[in-house]
Amino acid sequence: MGHHIQILPVDLCCSIAESQTVLDAALADGLMLKHSCRTGTCGSCKGRVLSGEVDHADSPWDVLSEQERAQGMALFCCARARSDLVIEAPEVTELRGISIQQMGTRVASIDKVSHDVAVVRLMLAPGATFNYLPGQYLQVLLKDGSRRAYSMATCTPRDNQVELHIRHMQGGVFSGHVFNALQPKAILRVEGPFGSFYLRDNERPMIFLASGTGFAPIQALLEQLQAQGNRRPVYLYWGGRQRADLYRHEHLLALEAQLPWLRYTPVLSEPGPACDWQGATGFVHRQVLSDFKSLKEFDVYACGAPIVVNSALRDYVAELDLDADCFYADAFV
Numbered sequence: 001m002g003h004h005i006q007i008l009p010v011d012l013c014c015s016i017a018e019s020q021t022v023l024d025a026a027l028a029d030g031l032m033l034k035h036s037c038r039t040g041t042c043g044s045c046k047g048r049v050l051s052g053e054v055d056h057a058d059s060p061w062d063v064l065s066e067q068e069r070a071q072g073m074a075l076f077c078c079a080r081a082r083s084d085l086v087i088e089a090p091e092v093t094e095l096r097g098i099s100i101q102q103m104g105t106r107v108a109s110i111d112k113v114s115h116d117v118a119v120v121r122l123m124l125a126p127g128a129t130f131n132y133l134p135g136q137y138l139q140v141l142l143k144d145g146s147r148r149a150y151s152m153a154t155c156t157p158r159d160n161q162v163e164l165h166i167r168h169m170q171g172g173v174f175s176g177h178v179f180n181a182l183q184p185k186a187i188l189r190v191e192g193p194f195g196s197f198y199l200r201d202n203e204r205p206m207i208f209l210a211s212g213t214g215f216a217p218i219q220a221l222l223e224q225l226q227a228q229g230n231r232r233p234v235y236l237y238w239g240g241r242q243r244a245d246l247y248r249h250e251h252l253l254a255l256e257a258q259l260p261w262l263r264y265t266p267v268l269s270e271p272g273p274a275c276d277w278q279g280a281t282g283f284v285h286r287q288v289l290s291d292f293k294s295l296k297e298f299d300v301y302a303c304g305a306p307i308v309v310n311s312a313l314r315d316y317v318a319e320l321d322l323d324a325d326c327f328y329a330d331a332f333v
């Protein structure tokens with residue numbers, strides 16, 4: 001039996017089936033609630049159930065505590081409706097012209113751009129359209145029913161292809177397959193787009209913070225800003241362990257020289273003597289703490305390793321007066 005959800009404070013409604021999560025029901029009706037991982041890991045979809053009953057399903061206890069459940073909080077990517085609901089969601093966007101779809105794609109190319117990063121381009125079926133907001137991600141559907149999330153690295157499909165930057169995780173099932181076996185022309189089934197990592201339209205200056213392949217959605221945002229003739233200042237910080245991890249470093253230096261609004265700061269945590277690194281060193285999120293006295297007027301977009309994203313939110317709010325509502329992130333959990 002289906003139920004009805006009223007979403008406050010925006011006062012929009014959607015219907016929900018027994019088997020759907022609150023997030024999936026909203027997305028299916030064209031309403032995007034704030035979310036990232038969709039697996040109950042990152043906590044970004046947390047909101048309040050004002051009335052009605054939910055089943056928290058497999059919401060992990062370390063992400064949604066007993067106390068939070070008692071206070072009516074829920075992870076909307078896990079919770080299912082057991083009655084009509086009224087919920088309070090922090091940010092709701094109407095998805096105009098964007099619908100979540102499953103589709104078959106063909107691997108067009110695989111370029112290993114560093115020892116553990118491959119740029120993979122997926123060819124959409126002829127005539128297929130795939131609309132997404134720059135910064136969003138897709139999920140690759142594996143044969144065992146599991147999924148792997150990867151951000152689109154261009155602001156729209158280019159030549160009918162979607163670009164992904166895939167990091168080889170030690171022992172990782174899918175990324176191991178990409179590095180060791182995947183060949184051009186192979187078919188990959190994907191679903192998307194997902195995620196609320198997209199640019200908010202305002203005049204505030206921005207910090208873009210990326211670690212490793214967290215650069216993929218940032219590249220899409222930079223392309224979008226270029227296409228829009230942007231003037232908002234953007235301070236891009238990209239961190240890796242060694243020089244080779246910054247696989248688009250030269251491109252970014254050229255872009256910085258060309259775009260008056262872009263300032264690029266690469267940061268290496270373990271440069272080593274061999275690469276003769278003259279730039280910033282240490283943890284990438286800490287470089288922002290050295291360079292700014294306040295982020296009160298800023299929006300921050302952060303992507304990549306969870307430790308970087310979580311430390312950035314904590315430290316920028318505590319030490320640089322950042323408004324936590326102006327922090328947008330995809331932690332690569």
Ligand SMILES: Cc1cc2nc3c(=O)[nH]c(=O)nc-3n(C[C@H](O)[C@H](O)[C@H](O)COP(=O)(O)OP(=O)(O)OC[C@H]3O[C@@H](n4cnc5c(N)ncnc54)[C@H](O)[C@@H]3O)c2cc1C
Pocket residue numbers: 036037137147148149150151152165166167168169170171172173174175176195213214216217330331332333
């Ligand atoms: C919103 C979002 C966007 C993302 N975008 C990108 C992107 O653009 N680029 C990118 O590179 N990554 C991205 N990620 C991260 C990416 O989805 C994961 O790295 C990916 O799922 C890894 O898949 P895998 O099959 O290679 O590894 P998995 O097989 O899922 O394993 C992941 C890690 O866990 C370890 N592991 C697995 N099982 C166990 C176990 N039982 N015990 C202990 N350890 C275990 C593995 O050794 C490995 O290190 C994103 C993640 C999210 C949530």
Ligand code: FES
Pocket residue numbers: 035036037038039040041042043044045046063075076077078
């Ligand atoms: S916990 Fe729900 S989107 Fe990550």
